[in-house]
Amino acid sequence: MSAGSGVHPGLAAWHAYMAAGGDPETLRAMLADDAVFHSPVVHSPQEGRDKVFAYLHAASHALGGENFRYLREIADGNQACLEFSTELEGIHINGVDIIRWNDDGKIQDFKVMVRPLKAINKVWEKMAAMLAAQAG
Numbered sequence: 804m805s806a807g808s809g810v811h812p813g814l815a816a817w818h819a820y821m822a823a824g825g826d827p828e829t830l831r832a833m834l835a836d837d838a839v840f841h842s843p844v845v846h847s848p849q850e851g852r853d854k855v856f857a858y859l860h861a862a863s864h865a866l867g868g869e870n871f872r873y874l875r876e877i878a879d880g881n882q883a884c885l886e887f888s889t890e891l892e893g894i895h896i897n898g899v900d901i902i903r904w905n906d907d908g909k910i911q912d913f914k915v916m917v918r919p920l921k922a923i924n925k926v927w928e929k930m931a932a933m934l935a936a937q938a939g
Contacts, residue, residue, distance in 0.1 A: 813904035814876075814883050821871070825863040831856050835905050841914035843898070844927040859913060861933035865926065866896065881905070891929060896922040 813833070820829050831852070838855040839848045842862075849858050871889040878884075882903040889896045898917040905911040917923050 813908045814878055825867055827860055830860055833910050835909035835911045838910055839912050843915050843917040843923055861930050865929035865933050891925050894922055894925045
């Protein structure tokens with residue numbers, strides 16, 4: 804997806820990150836020190852750049868790939884809601900990324916919502932494997 808001139812620079816950077824395959828250093832540079840991540844499979848918010856990096860990096864690799872598509876977006880100032888679709892092992896996943904950037908253009912808050920239930924279970928399985936691989 805190409806970003807127009809009226810697109811928030813943080814949103815354009817996010818699209819470029821996803822299109823390029825999810826480079827870890829690019830992601831780390833996009834995150835605020837006090838960023839917060841809200842996972843569809845973990846009930847408590849994950850706070851701080853390192854935790855947010857771990858979860859977003861795992862999510863972008865677990866959900867990203869050739870089947871991942873952003874379907875539509877609603878952007879207003881420093882926040883955006885991006886609906887996505889992907890498929891993992893034959894399970895269709897529909898979800899929403901809700902992103903807010905701080906005044907420096909860094910991701911401050913990132914929330915992922917996923918449906919249906921079997922998709923959430925598959926995301927949990929893939930995310931757990933990615934997080935374990937990062938930790939080990």
